[in-house]
Amino acid sequence: MRWPRIIFIALLVLIFGAFLHYTLPQRDIVRITGTEIIRQDFSGLNRIFYAQGDSGNAQPDSRDLRLINAVFPDRVNEAGEVTRAGSVMVYRNEDTGFGWPPYFKLDSADLHAEASNLTSTGADPRWVAITHYGWRSRLLTTYPNAVEIRLVDGPDVTLIPWLSILILLGLAFVAFMAWRIWERFEDRVIDPIRDRLAVQWAKLKDRAAGRG
Incomplete structure (x- = not known):
């Protein structure tokens, strides 16, 4: 019973950690290269990763989606030479309203x-910190929400x-x-019940064996 319990707890920790990583605010230092509005169709796979349309509007299965295109800073070495061009990132821009998160x-x-x-532009960059939550997935066509x-x-x-x-x-x-409360509950309630059941079970075994 030990390994199933460890695996179950590990899965719970993994799921809760992924939930926190998706929900908690993160900040990226980027240069905005442009903005656009696209028509986005929502499927059953990616619908949960989107918030909602502008507050007060209806929520159809297909609607306009605001996007912010950005690029991360280039990687440079100690000599100031660019070793890798900055990767691109696309953020969505949706109202969350009074829902979750x-x-x-x-x-x-x-x-x-x-x-x-x-x-x-790259010749005259303006760097910004974009606070966002969510994940970028090219497979599911999802974007973090700025x-x-x-x-x-x-x-x-x-x-x-x-x-x-x-x-x-x-x-x-x-x-x-919560752990401390559970420990006290276990000491005061569960352990005495477990001990009484063990004693009663031992008495039943003795009676069944003709020793009672």
Whole structure:
């Protein structure tokens, strides 16, 4: 019974970790290369990875989707030579409304205008920090959802994810308290019941063997 329990707990941890990685805010330092609006058809496979249309509008199976195209900084060596060109990234720009995850984003149109205004070229780059959640999957045609854009000093700026750290610390505290409560419940309730059942079972075995 030991290995099935370990595998079950490992699967729960893996699923919960993936849920947190998808939901918690992340920030990328990128250069915006353009914005566009495409017509997106939603299937049963990728529908759960999209939020909703603009708040107040109907939610059809096919609708316009705002996208923000960006590129990461180039990788350079100590001599300042480019060793690898920056990879590209595409973000969607959708309202989350009052659903899950609870970002309460209602300004996707304003964010689209802001992203268009911050578009720049490689010759004269403007670096921004895009706060987002979600995953980019070319197979499922899904994009991380941008929730905030902020101009930064350069591609090497360091950003500390204070909000994610606080959320993870809070979850760790809740998990620790739940474990302590379960331990006390097990000591005060489950263990005495288990001991009484063991004693009764031993008496039944003795009676069945003619020793009672």
